[in-house]
Amino acid sequence: MKKPLLLLGLTAALMSCGGQNDKNTDTLLTMTFGDWSRFDPAYCYDSACGEIVQNTLQTLLFYDGESPDKYVPMLAAEVPTTDNGGISADGLTYTLKLNSEARFSDGKPVTAEDVEYSIERMMVYSTDIGPAMLLTEPLLGKAEPVRVKDNNFTFQQIDQSVEAVDDQTVVFHLAKPFAPFLGVLATYPSAIYQKADAVSKGDWDGTETTWKDFNNLAEGSGKLDQGPVGSAAFTIEKYDVGKNVVLKRSEKYWQEAPNLQRVIIQSVGDESTRIQMLKSGDADMALPNAMTPVALPQLEQMDNLSVEKTSGLSLTALFMNEKINAQGTNHLGSGKLDGNGIPANFFSDVNVRKGFATTMDYGAYIQEVTLNLSQRVGTILIEGMPGYSADLPAYSEDPEASAAFFKKAWGGQVWEKGFKLPVFYNSGNTGRQRSLDILRTTLQKINPRFRLEVRELPFSQLLSQASANQMTVWAGAWGADYADPHNFAQPFLQSTGNYGAQIGYKNAQLDQQITEAVATTDLNRRAELYQQIARQGYEDVPFIPLGQPLNTYVQNKMVQGRLKNPMFAGDYYATISKVE
Template identity: 30%
Template sequence: MRYVKYVFVTVVLLAGFVFAFDPTTYVSAGVGEPDTLDIHQAYDTVSGEIIYNVYESLIAYKGSSLTEFEPRLSTQVPTVKNGLIKDGGKTYVFPIRKGVKFHNGNPLTPEDVEYSFERGLLYDPTGGPMWMLWNAIFAVNSLNEMVEKYVGKPASEVFKDGKPLPEYKDKLVEMYQKVIDPAIEVDGDNVVFKLARPYGPFLTIMAHTVGWSAVLDKETSIKMGLWDGKPDTWWNYRNIAKEKSPLYATAIGTGPYKLVEWDRTNRKVVLEANKDYWRGEPKLKKVIITTVSEWGTRKLMLEKGDADDIAIVLEYLDQIRGNKDIQIIENIPSMSVVVVGFSWSVSPNSKYIGSGKWDGNGLPPDFFSDVNARKAVSYIINYDAVIRDVLKGYGIRIPSALPNGLLGFDPTLPLYKFNLTEARKALQQAWGGKALSVGIKFTVAYNTGNAMRQRIAEMIKTYLEMIAPGKIKVEVASLNWPSYLDAMRKAELPMPIFNWLADFPDPDNFIFTFYHSAGTYAPRQGDNFKKFVSTPRKELGGKSLDELIDMARNSSDPDERAKLYVQIQKFAIDNYISVPIYQPVGVRAQRTWVKGWYPNPMRPGNDYFELYKQQ
């Protein structure tokens, strides 16, 4: 999840203010803030942690496993053996659990499940997570792609000011009735999903309760102003702005916790136990999730027992070692990567590129569309120093944006090297050497409290300015998490620092995200990037990078997929599409009285239902 995902370690971002041991309240300090609570737009781990504990999906990962599942709102996990996977893997049947209630008292019904998935698909916000379900169910990447496929015209020509032109309205109604609605159907007490083709990772996508697979209360959603469920109105609810969503700051699920408040002024979220939860009342009665940007304050809270766990800074981990009241859990497996990306077409409205011109006081919006400009950046990161001095060894080098542990990872692929002489040579070849002769000025941003992103941003500034003193000027800016996300989504950051946590444990979730023209990061990398990866290349046998990625994701042969992913990574490395920095090794710090925590790299934070406190 997506979504950024977190800071750079697998810790929970929680906080609160208690002054004595209280077994019923869980508090902690983190560095991030929720972006939105709309389950179909949230695509970051801070928002995802709240959604994970307030809502539920049909199935869930079993403990720490990435391959085993257990029932949630479905009474069974579909398998071929139990007859709930049919038609060669194209039909999945989920029997919906009876007796479950939403937090407002409404009973869960199969119609709620159908509505939830259809609403998400039809909303499909830009930069959101719904691409996964569009691809899994319909073999396309977005609502807009489906519109173009069915209507025969791009969405930009079908809609004007958000409304369909009269000549296309009937066709859009028909698309819903004949394509979308039949794919997710209620059959008695079951909800049946009919896929366009067999898709192996489908259950891993359904098991991730971060938003896209969660279930809404249909009746309440319609009353709040979400899609009314009618086939001739859905476009009125398509891709609405984040803050205008009725679910932006509201959450009503079936999960173990209820949302009490999201105090955006004081940067605090409060949850309370759902006493009527169908799996039993949670042991923790209250959870406080708050943002504390300063490491020293978080550290003090943990030491005093005012926080149960905190977001740590690995540089300063030794400061809390040896405290008998603090437990440090190390070497936690992760399924994430930290990558320096590029906007090949920065928004002209960006305030992070100065004048935006070749005048020594700005950065042209297309600066990073030159391969040598990107190549120069690959040489100014001191990768070994980052892992040794900043991460304290809790990270590993990776050659591409694909983490170790997934199909297609190849440790023999070349790693980028730190070399300032080569960086200067690359800049001399970029744009005729204008960066050195005329000069450039731009800003690298990071989210406040994320020490790792801050160190990388500072390293970029230091070494670029060292290459051409007085000619290259780099500013470093700290943004709160929602502002950082918004700036990335609008392609305003010339050099965004990505931290991608897997949505599902398959290489497609990383390769498609980082390198495809329809991937989550494509809008952030700009139109020049999209054109580059969608254009056929001689070195790719006359195919585009997009085509190779599509071939890999659609193949059912693991060996074929692995070979394609290696070819894709080689092309990405040779063209410096982005600069992979490291794959994190997780570390968690918590009070010793915290019990029940377990690792799972798919989870966006704590599973509070399993946690309890005991001295």
């Protein structure tokens, strides 16, 4: 009965927006299989909410077509360089003039004060699940969230890092040279929104007097969860939790108006239903990678569809938490090494991690799960990044080595007593589910007392539990925020990074190397440093790299203008149109 119910809900959504999808070239319907958490940029650090932010707010710079590391001005009047005086000779000061025509969706001009507020608010909030560290690292000097209780940064540091010189000029004062800073400014975590709107809703007023009240607010505490006022081509018209998001064309958009009047992003968990909707024309397209590799051959045979595959700057991996927070979950079972659970620090023994890494059947993952739409990589240096080399090490399936590691783990207790362990994937992601199934099967072959339970969680819950250190092992992926190896080294391997913090991993020497590498301007030296970092990450194995996937795009042939930039969070709808 699932398919009729989903289709009924879809039809109702379409009718409420002005007509059936196949008869309305002004409305685009695209599909995903997950849900959304919130649309406040301070809390958004995943592709689901990121896509909404990307289409309702704008950044100072934007990507040049499908290039991942070349930029064009968006809210800025031009891209800053050393030649035009936008970047100081020492790389510490970036000056940007705003486009005087830029307007918010309510018609008010975008000012340098709005830019200063948006960037500073991200750092002031510094939420556990947000992307503030993309900004604190270059502007405050450390890749860690602002924590009032720890007094790790002062308000003066935040306030002085971004300066509105006049209505049309904003200056960024970096704490250290940061090679990929332009890339940071072009990403959705650097999106600009209206200060007056936020303050009117009871949000931070931009002053030192109140900033502490808004630092690291828990989920559900934000004032802008339904999205702030932005300057992009679309606004959020409707959000049905867990079902769909409807975007409406902004009537006061200051640039060339998009062809689409509305975009409906529908959550459809069942892939067979997604296939049928694409076949029948009830859906126009699916979000990038929303259709699994197993479905692609069938979709390629459909006359009304086009299927494209492009290289992507992303890495799929299995994450192992070394300091599991058991509060509020039953993930640890007995909490002991007695065969019926695991202790909270189970993965702190490197032999456990290496045992898992040498158990995984990577060939089966590449061939059977991704249908060869992924290539094997063994470190954070993926192909397309400076420093990448095919000679970098990678773990392989090796039952003898795996058994040897497990026999050394925890003084032999792991091998003798075994363990029972739940592992997780986000609902609807059958590829991640199957990767964990492979791991479960191979572990059983190594030792029948090694028992995994593969469980699903809604994406929002998985993210929430990961940020609270409650996850055990989970399948996930990282897409580059900007095209630089630092954007993989820092989140994966630095102790304050996104995954480093979630899995309790810390290597002080590696932390220092990563800090040195991002401040280095010599390209050869940077490549050398990142190779060293990648090799140390391989030795410590805090996570298990599975592969570097291709990005896949499935759409009706009447859909035109879809940009396929590997930096995008989902799709960018301002360029898309539908033709009969």
